[in-house]
Amino acid sequence: MSPSSLPQALTQDTFIAIGGPVPSNRSKTRDTNVAILRLALPDLMDAYEINTPLRMAHFLSQLAHESDSFCTFEEYASGAAYEGRQDLGNVRTGDGRRFKGRGPIQLTGRANYRAFTAWIKRQMFDAVPNFEAQPELLLDENWVAWSALYFWTTRRLNEAADRDDIIAVTRIINGGRNGLADRKEKLARAKAAVARLVAAATTTPFxxxxxxxxxxxxxxxxxxxxxxxxxxxxxxxxxxxxxxxxxxxxxxxxxxxxxxxxxxxxxxxxxxxxxxx
Missing domain, CATH: 1.10.101.10 (PGBD-like superfamily/PGBD)
Incomplete structure (x- = not known):
């Protein structure tokens, strides 16, 4: 299989295998979120060259960690902890809650919502929302996958993925090593899941x-x-x-x-x- 077509082989089972077991009360939401990503991500991953086994494994495993194994596209906490965080652009009262983490990579802070709006407008000719003015629209199925592509590409995370450097990828996404053990477990599952896709696509006779x-x-x-x-x-x-x-x-x-x-x-x-x- 050529690298450019590998993301097209992604299935819902691939996402579920990477995320791992989830509590029964979250499985329905997980399945809904996975269905959204399965439809939206393959073309975007091809377009932004997240299409080699290593890049795919790092990208999908980090999304799985940040979204609680794809169970949520919105941070469980209220966001109050981000209040007054000027490094996130939260300069107005209520910004912490208003610009809490959303999307499969948990985009956080007024500055990131503003930058995402500017970035996605440059990618598309059609009108897109102002996510700084309406941050909740980032959860819409038309935009939620785009938020992960924005963060990954603007931070040039393909370069760290090419080195198989989970420490660098995690630091860029999270600012430290938070959740590193879980990220490593999910990366191992992602590498195996992507390898299965490559093997299944082998065109030589069995x-x-x-x-x-x-x-x-x-x-x-x-x-x-x-x-x-x-x-x-x-x-x-x-x-x-x-x-x-x-x-x-x-x-x-x-x-x-x-x-x-x-x-x-x-x-x-x-x-x-x-x-x-």
Whole structure:
């Protein structure tokens, strides 16, 4: 699958897998929010080049964390804690509550709502709302996904995602390391979910003896064979049948050194190269 088409393969199950389990009383709202993102995000992610496995995994996992596994597009707290925060542009009484976090990446503060309005007007010819004047409209399904694209692109987060630098991505989004453990868990799930999309889109014929393998597979004898062949070619990994980050990295390194697209997915072309003496 070419990078430009990978976001189009996103399904509701992809989002749910990345977000992980949620309380039963929030699952209905989660499903509604996921449906909105599933329709809106693929074209936007292609347009703004959030379309490689690493970029997608970092982007979607951060959205999952900020939105409580896609259960809310509005901060649970009142926003009063942001009152008087001049660094957020909250210079008028009531701005903390009025410009509380909204959207899947929790856009916060008068200054950000103002900047988002200016940015999205530059992207589109059609009339768009003034989100500083009507901040609640950011929750509208026509605009809510755009708010995440605005924040991600204007902070050039693709660059940190390309380095697989979750610390930098988190710091830019949150200002520190808040929720880092959960962000790491969601990133691991996102990498596995995106790898499944890449594997599913492999156009070469499926081989019973040399199947398509990807991150997230566990206790799998074919993964054991893959790990054994990678070790034969110099990789320093163990053989445990679990396709985790170490196996994925070793596979990507092997693919790069053999002029194969470094997808981290074991496809027939990769198997053929691995089987060479």
């Amino acid at each position: 081989s019973k003896d040399w199947p398509v393998l990807h991150r997230g597979m566990f206790d799998n004898t074919d993964v054991e064979r893959l790990q054994s062949l990678l070790i034969h070619h110099g990789a320093r990994i163990g053989i445990d049948g679990d396709f985790g980050p170490a196996t994925e990295l070793a596979l990507k390194n092997f693919q790069s050194s053999h002029s194969i697209a470094p997808t981290g997915v074991a496809d027939p072309a990769t198997w053929a190269a691995l089987r060479e003496a």
